[in-house]
Amino acid sequence: MxxxxxxxxxxxxxxxxxxxxxxxxxxxxxxxxxxxxxxxxxxxxxxxxxxxxxxxxxxxxxxxxxxxxxxxxxxxxxxxxxxxxxxxxxxxxxxxxxxxxxxxxxxxxxxxxxxxxxxxxxxxxxxxxxxxxxxxxxxxxxxxxxxxxxxxxxxxxxxxxxxxxxxxxxxxxxxxxxxxxxxxxxxxxxxxxxxRATSDGATSRRGSGVRAALAAWREPRTLLVGLVLLAASLSEGSAGTWLSLAVVDGFAAREAVGAVAYGTFVASMTAVRLAGTGLIDRWGRVTVLRVSGFAGLAGLLLFGLAPTLSLAWVGVVLWGCGAALANPIAISAASDEPVHAAPRVAVATSFSTVSMLAAPPLLGLLADQVGVRSALLVICGAVVLSLAVAGQVRPPRDAPVTSRDPLTST
Missing domain, CATH: 1.20.1250.20 (MFS general substrate transporter like domains)
Known part of the structure; x- marks a missing residue:
């Protein structure tokens, strides 16, 4: 083949x-x-x-x-x-x-x-x-x-x-x-x-996988890419957990309306993911990640502060668009060097796992005090942090690059 x-x-x-x-x-x-x-x-x-x-x-x-x-x-x-x-x-x-x-x-x-x-x-x-x-x-x-x-x-x-x-x-x-x-x-x-294959083609000794996994935790770029993934997971995961309830509680809407709002979020995110490959190829990871961050930030603020459901719905769309590409961009960045991809992806993914564990109960406690819509505004802080470290997803200069597409080139 x-x-x-x-x-x-x-x-x-x-x-x-x-x-x-x-x-x-x-x-x-x-x-x-x-x-x-x-x-x-x-x-x-x-x-x-x-x-x-x-x-x-x-x-x-x-x-x-x-x-x-x-x-x-x-x-x-x-x-x-x-x-x-x-x-x-x-x-x-x-x-x-x-x-x-x-x-x-x-x-x-x-x-x-x-x-x-x-x-x-x-x-x-x-x-x-x-x-x-x-x-x-x-x-x-x-x-x-x-x-x-x-x-x-x-x-x-x-x-x-x-x-x-x-x-x-x-x-x-x-x-x-x-x-x-x-x-x-x-x-x-x-x-x-x-x-067990190393970058020079030799076979690594037993235990080198463990050492490589531990070494990834000491790499500043990998940890900062993990922060991007944490923000992405927090934004996407919080929508899945709290968006429907926020619409129901915040606007006295029916449960079906809350479900449709979350469906709108997923549809927006999926559409941007399908179109995102061309955007990344044309503008690069860093630019797309920054634009996504600003879109997500605007969407969260609009959803959390809008006085009407129709205006908040626009925020849902922007939020979904902004949350779409940060996760795949971060995974791509962690995988730039194939030899080190496994431990780096594992380290970056651990940040999203921590977000998945900590966010639901913490947001729930905050929601009891200020309401679900207002509690979701906390995510803005993570998005701002992601924007601050967005430059870390730029491919390293020595990362392998393929210039031609074997599926389309002749």
Whole structure:
């Protein structure tokens, strides 16, 4: 198989992998009301239980860089796929038997497997981007957004049919696991075969993956790219958690209106991710990141301070547009040098994981005091910080660059 065919195959199979990752993450979350009922928990108790999954993700993020560096993206993704099958199987048993401890175990396993999936597929996508020779990582993140929306629809369909949540977990997990397993090899063919190859082609000694993972924590640029990813995760994740409620509470709107507002946010973000590759190629990462930051900042301020729902809706659109490209840009920046991509992506991703763990409860406490809309204005501080360090996403001078696109050049 020639380079062109390999790149094309890797590109399309990775798009499906990102979509399936989104489906797997949101299809069961859309059934949280049923899960809460089956487990006999209050909303607060369920929220605390879900934090266990975030803790699992954080624990895995801290070691995934070393795991990928030692065993490679392909083996790590195989392990994550198998682990998710086990984790969701445990969740199915937990909801069928109303076992809270089992549910906590399943959530923790899935949280760990989320990190073991996220980092290898992003490293593989960065490899495809380098082979193509132009910015295409936003397309993969758009595929994730589409998959997340599809997952919500799948959950809604199972709920409408009256199926028990355990049935949904088994069916969706079985289908997704089968497809993911079939796509592991083609989707990782442009990632390093294993993580032990050094930049000069020699084989590294045992333990070098751990040292490389620890070394990434001492790199100023990697840490600053992590701050960009933290702001991106905070902006996107807070919208998913609080936007609908902010519309309902802030404007005395119906729940359906809040849901449509969040749908507008996702649609805006997905549209910009699809169009973002051309923008990055033309203007560069730094300029696009800065413009995105200003758009997100304007959208957040408008949403938080607007006196009317229609004006706040404009803010939602700007917010979604501004949140779209920071995540893929940060991942691309962390992956500039293939030999060090795994530990650097792991370090940068850990910042978004901390954001995912800390933001919901902290924003919730603040919302109790000032209201949800006003609480969301705190995100502006993170966006300003991201703007301040935006120059760090510029590719290093010695980073490998491909000037021609094997999919379009002749």
């Amino acid at each position: 020639g380079l062109r065919q390999e790149v094309t195959r890797a590109r399309w199979t990775l798009l499906v992998q990102f979509s399936l990752f989104g489906v797997l993450g949101t299809s069961w979350m859309s059934r949280l009301p049923s899960i809460r009922s089956e487990l006999g928990l209050s909303a607060g108790q369920l929220g605390s239980l879900l934090v266990v999954g975030g803790v699992g993700t954080l624990l895995a993020v801290l070691v995934t860089g070393a795991v990928v560096a030692r065993f490679g993206s392909r083996r790590t993704l195989v392990a994550a796929t198998a682990g998710n099958a086990v984790g969701f199987g445990v969740l199915a048993v937990a909801t069928a038997t109303a076992s809270v401890p089992l549910f906590a175990l399943g959530a923790c396993v899935n949280g760990m497997c989320g990190a073991l999936t996220n980092i290898p597929i992003n490293i593989s996508a960065a490899g495809v981007e380098r082979a193509v020779g132009r910015a295409i990582l936003p397309h993969f993140h758009a595929a994730f957004s589409v998959g997340a929306a599809l997952g919500a629809l799948v959950g809604a369909a199972f709920a409408w049919s009256g199926a028990h949540v355990a049935v949904q977990l088994v069916v969706v997990t079985a289908v997704v696991t089968l497809v993911r397993a079939l796509l592991v090899v083609p989707s990782t063919m442009l990632a390093p075969a294993h993580g």
